[in-house]
Each structure stands twice: as structure tokens, then as C-alpha cells.
Amino acid sequence: MLKKTLTCTIALAALLAAGSAMADTKDKKIALSNNYAGNSWRQAMLKSWDKVTKPAVEQGVVAAADAFTTSENQVTEQAAQIQNLILQGYNAIVINAASPDALNGVVKQACDAGIVVVSFDGIVTEPCAWRIAVDFAKMGESEIDYLVKKMPEGGNLLEIRGLAGVFVDDEISKGIHAGVDKNPQFKIVGSVHGDWAQEVAQKAVAGILPSLPDIKAVVTQGGDGYGAAQAFAAAGRPTPTIIMGNRQDELQWWKEQKDANGYETMSVSIAPGVSTLAFWVAQMILDGKDVPKDLTVPFLRIDQDTLEANLATTEKGGVANVEYTADDAAKVVAGK
């Protein structure tokens, strides 16, 4: 009798241990600290977060996964917000940061309070935090690689950059210039800042276009291809190969051109669903898994033959997207 009870107890204890190992994070709370929501990419990012974390909370994987966005895209505001999140007792904070170094102080405070900090897209340099970074320079270089294959004879390029002074803009541009240096048959004859916004890009391109020679291709950073196309059309110039950035309006325009005259290009950007990767990474760290501090996410590239499939799944006005599952995240952590 005693022996049987003992066996039962051991079995029960083993079962409980197994159960708790599976859902070790069920009373952990994760917060998303986001610095900006005013464009379609960020809107998609927040939507993806919702879509993946809601079921996760319902299934008891974590206790909470709340998203917080600051209104003004300012470092001081985000620092104050993170301080609040520390006080509210979150176990992990996932950050899309307004600055790579200005938030380091408050990130350190969070680490010291025993909070797991995972930064993604807009990463922070504070060593105690995890970083899910995108190899933006490689993304820029991949545009030139594509052009080298498409037009080996080379030609004049127009570069549309992003928001001046932002790390991402510098990196992508660096990659593009590195690619051009390796392939001297290409020449960047003009460079404007489009701020990743169609209206701004259109305005800047329309201004510089009259002073430029024939343009063979436009290298971009995303969110600016459609505006560039409008500017070329308005100036009555032939449409060059414009690299797109996965926005629905860009893909839609590409599809229309492809159907009308066989237009060829490619499109590359970061999937906004990277926020969900950050979520799973935070969950894995809370679960006690060993995760390297620096992770790299693959970018999402769309080509001539995958255009239709991606366009079909991209919401009107949105951005082509992939959301990550816990398994996908585990693969990224394991280095694929």
C-alpha cells in the first residue's frame, strides 16, 4: 500500500515536472515597447504581434503579451515608457527602439531588475540585451546583385535613400555602394532621400529627374518604389527597373506593369512579422533556453515568379508579411 502510494507520488511528481517544463512561462508577462506606428509597415508589425500573441496567451504559453506604442517617436518618451514597464513587473520587454544607443541606460536598468530585453529591427547596443538584427547592408547589396544578372552591361542608377540620420538608411546605402564598387559598369548618378514614404520619394525624384541622364534602374529602400514610378511617369520618361520594397501598392503596380508589358523587377524588405520572432525568442529565454545574444533574420524577397502568390496574401495597403511560429523561432535560434 505504502509502496503503491509512493510510486503514485513519484509518477505524479514526474508528470508535474514534465508539465511545468513545457509551460514554464505560463505566468510570465511580456511587453512590446514600440516607438512608432505611423506607417503601413509598423501597422502590420503591430497586427502580426496581436495575431500571434493572442492565441499564445489564450493557450497559456505566457500570461500576457501587451503592446505599447509611444506617440512621438522620441527617445525620452520611450525611455519613460520602458521605466513604467519595469515598474509594472513585466518579465520580458521586446523593444523596437527609437535609437541604437540612447536607450542603453534604461535597458541596463531593466536587465538589472532581472528583466529579459530583446530588441529587434531598431536594435539597442547595450550588451545585456538580445538583438534580432537584419543584415541591411547585405539587403542593399542584393539589389545590385540582381541588377548585375538582369543587365550585365550596366548603366546609370538613381538611388533613393530612407530617412537621413537613421542607422538603417546608412546600412542599406552602404551595401548598395559596396555593390556598385564591385561592379563599375554601374554608376549612381543621383541620390535623394525618400524617407521610406511614397509622397516624399515622388517629390524628391521629380525634382532631380530633369537634371539626370538616362536611368537604367532605381535602387530603393522600400516604401518608395511606387512614388518613384509616379515621378517617372509624370516626367514622361521611360520606366526603369525599379527595385520594390514589398509594399502592397508597389507589388500591385508591378503586377499591372507585368501584365501590360512584361515588366521585370524584384522586391526585398523585412517582414513586419519579425516582431513575432522577437516574441518567441523572449519566450524561449524566459523558458531557460540558451539563446545567442545576436541573431539575424532573413529578409523577405519577392521575384517575378513569386509575385502573384505574395500579392494575393498581402492585405490592401499593407506589406508582404510572414509571421513566425515557435518552431520557426527555434530554427532561427539554432542558426537554421
Added chain:
Amino acid sequence: MKAMLNKLARQPWIFSFAAALAVWLITIAHTGGQGAGAILTAALSFATFTIIVGLGQMMVITTGPGNVDLSIPATITLSGVVAMKVMDEDTGRLVIGVVAALGAASLVGVFNYALIRLLRIPPIIATLSSSFLILSTAISYGRGIRIKPPEPLAEFATARLVGIPVMSLAVLAISLMIGLVLARTLYGRSVLAVGQNSNAAWLAGLDVGRTRFVTYVLSALMAGVCGVLLSGFSRGAALNMGEEFLLASIATVVIGGTSVAGGRANVPGIWGAALFMYLLVTMLNTFGASAGVRLVLTGLMIIAVIVAAGGEEQR
């Protein structure tokens, strides 16, 4: 002749036009004359939007010290989003869409003034905080959706008559009307009087409150017009479409020779300033200047023009 030139040189708006002309000449000298006309056409198209909101901002600033409308960018976005969503690519709904967008914009103006008057919040804070509310409304209503405009609206916004954008002619008409209103109507004169000294204006029997109320609604309405045209021009509304117009609207007013202290408006100056600002960026882009250099030079040149224009008529 000399007297005429002297008189011309005393006009505060002449400096912005001179600066615009100089920048244009330098640009085409650099390109060897290539694209001279096309640059002007592009400048006229894009300056049009700045002019529309600049006129509204000018009226607000003219009503006296402290009056400024910081909700212009948010209102542009709201009206663009409302117009595109209500029209939904259907030409038959074009008129309803325009009415809805301008209606929404007017409400913003009413709301702004309510904050300023009823809650006694200073205009700079009132319009800034209302812009958060407006932008949030636009975001939750639009959800980042980019809907194309109906074809007639897009065609109107991009149409040209012998190289001159049709839209800029329409805005020229609006500018002339505002000039007339300022010079000839009771409301326009009240704006100037209130701006010079609101106490004196009140003692003289003018309705200060109503004058300011109408002005804030007018400014929001102009932002609404800008939003509708801009979403036609760039074929779709986006959440950040108004962003760059905050500084632009104020800078055109100041560069154009309108008094920041209020009481003195200058309609032609808005045109000169808007053209100058666009051509300046074009020039620096043509030179291939890096973003940092460009920002520094833009700042320096704006200061130079303001100093040149503001050298006289200080009382």
C-alpha cells in the same frame, strides 16, 4: 523707374522670389540648361501643396502672437484617408468623398478653436494635442490602407496646360481670393486688426472670438483641400503623407514676409517661399550634396532670406 525698383525692393515678398529665381538659375547652370522647364513644372506641382497649407497657416499666424496651427499635418492625413475611403475608387462617389473629407477637416478646425477658447489652452499646445487625436482617428479609420483615388481626381491633380499644372492655376485662384478677402472684406480686415492689437480691435467693436474661430476653421479646411489633392496626386493616401508639412507651412509663412507677431499677411510671399524651398532641395540634390550638408545649407539659406526680407519695416 528707380523709384519703382525701390518700391519693389521694399516688398517683403520680393526676397523669396529672388531667392527662388537665383536657386533655379544655379541649378540649370549646373546641369548645363538641361531640364530647366521640367524643373519649374515639378516645382509648381509640388509647391502647390505647400502653398495651400501655407495660406491657411498665414491666416492663423496673422491673428496675433501665439496663434499657430500645428494640427495641419494630421488634418491632411485625416482628410486624405477619409476622401479615399469614402470614394473607394468609385468616380460616382467623388463628390461625396470631397464633401466628407472637407467636413472632417472643418470639424478639426472647430475642435481646435473649442480647445483654445473654451478650455483656454494656448493654441500651440491645443493644436499639437489635437493633432495626436486626429492622427489616431485617421490611423484607426484607415488602418494604413492605401486606396487609389478615382481616375478623374488623379487626372485633375496631375493635369497640365502647356506645361503648367492645372492644380497650380486653381490654387492661384484661391490665393487671389484670400488676397481679396484680406484687403476688402470685413472678416479679412478684422484678421489684420485683431493681429495687430486684439484689445484695440475688441474696443473698436470687432468680434475677436469669431474672427479667430473662422480663421482656425479656414486653416483646417485648407489642410483638408491639400489632403484630397495630395492623395489624388500621389495616387493614394498614406498615414505619413502630412508629416513634412508642419515645418513647411510655418517656414513658407515666415520666409514669405508675413509677420510672425501677427497683423501683417503676405500672399505672394507664400508662393515665392514655397517655390524657393522646393527648388533649394532640388538644387542640393542635383549637386549630390549629402543629407547633412543639405540640411545645414537649407537652414542657412532660410535664415539668410529671412534676414534679407526682415531688414526693413521693423517698427
